[in-house]
Amino acid sequence: MxxxxxxxxxxxxxxxxxxxxxxxxxxxxxxxxxxxxxxxxxxxxxxxxxxxxxxxxxxxxxxxLKRGLLTDAEEQLVIDLHARLGNRWSKIAGRLPGRTDNEIKNHWNTHIKKKLIKMGIDPVTHEPLQKEETNSQVENLSQQFQSPAETEHQVPPVQHTNDMASSETSCTPTDQNSSGDESNSLSAICDQIDDSLISYLFEDDTPGLVDAPWEFxxxxxxxxxxxxxxxxxxxxxxxxxxxxxxxxxxxxxxxxxxxxxxxxxxxxxxxxxxxx
DNA sequence: AAAAATAGCAACCGCCATAGC
DNA sequence: TGCTATGGCGGTTGCTATTTT
Known part of the structure; x- marks a missing residue:
């Protein structure tokens, strides 16, 4: 029994x-x-x-729990973590105090995914979309995800910095064009993320961070x-x-x-x- | 002003690993 | 030792609010 x-x-x-x-x-x-x-x-x-x-x-x-939209810094952290952990939302949420896996998952699907696609980045692989495919693919995906209102102010794509090592060599097809406001702000946010912090965060099963019992x-x-x-x-x-x-x-x-x-x-x- | 389309998010579903019986 | 419930997770659905036509 x-x-x-x-x-x-x-x-x-x-x-x-x-x-x-x-x-x-x-x-x-x-x-x-x-x-x-x-x-x-x-x-x-x-x-x-x-x-x-x-x-x-x-x-x-x-x-x-924190309520409300994720901050730019949190969003960037989610992108970085997703690049390394994939759709392991609970693990990602474990690195963002006050955020739940469901919240992050929803935010990913409704906001970040679209943003990455607009930037010419595959939200699944975090690799730049193939140059020859990029134009049509981004166009298609954008049409799929973008609301009509968004088309009025196109966001210039930026180089994605989820992987500090590889990002230096992997350029998006639109790198040359990464001088927009959003790209600047995102880059600034990325810069704020200290390497040591990142490596600390990415240590799997860090005691007290992952799978820790909830505490007030x-x-x-x-x-x-x-x-x-x-x-x-x-x-x-x-x-x-x-x-x-x-x-x-x-x-x-x-x-x-x-x-x-x-x-x-x-x-x-x-x-x-x-x-x- | 109304209908249709879209976006956002809370909640559910189903699967899996683990633990209790 | 095998069966089954539990807890946890990721994917998906469906409702509501907002925007567009």
Missing amino acids: GRQPCCDKLGVKKGPWTADEDKKLISFILTNGQCCWRAVPKLAGLRRCGKSCRLRWTNYLRPD SAVAKENFNKVDMVLPSWDESCPWLLDCQDFGIQDFGFDCFNDIEMNMLNQLDVKNDQTS
Whole structure:
């Protein structure tokens, strides 16, 4: 006999998460930690699959997540890492604190891919597209990926610097033309990435970076503490949480979460108010 | 102003490696 | 030791918002 099934598919809710579900999940995780995802839905009072809970937490609710678009520096780092690691999004995400594999994957597919193609770089191989093919290929790919609005301000292609060693010898067909604003800014960003940092980042399975258990970073803690709002009393907003106190969250190493959790829950309330 | 097309992103699906029974 | 659930990952889908026609 193996383990019990993850969840019975019957009665399991699917689709977008509601603010109430988020609230329940956050409270549960912050109180009890990430132990057994299969048990989470039941214990947290959610009609969701454990897998769905895990995804929602890691991709959206985790308090150390940065939200919003990737910065230019992050984007360049993603390109560099992708050149070396391929579509190993979780590994790439491991090198970008506060970013999830899903977020990076989406950003790659919606933004970076197009940008590289416009630059005449194959987003899969990170090699320059063949000169004889480039014109027609870029044209085709651009048509495929480019919105009409983008065609108005064509971005001059730049030499791709994902591989510091090879980039010196491999020139894109459009290198001569790499004096545009974007190319300059990207080059500047590339220059900022120190070689030693890169080699450090690319060391596979760097302890504490890759496959490390999630921890609440000091920055994230600070961010959540920065939220300026009036805190309701604990038992006022989450009476059911009191029942969880018996677990002793110190046992899970989450003793830093009390005030943070309240801030998160309040943020959700605010979000709720705004959307309703 | 309305319909159609496109972009962006959250969530799901299915596969795989690992671990529990 | 083999079977099966779990957790994690990458690929894909589908919904919503935005832009274009």
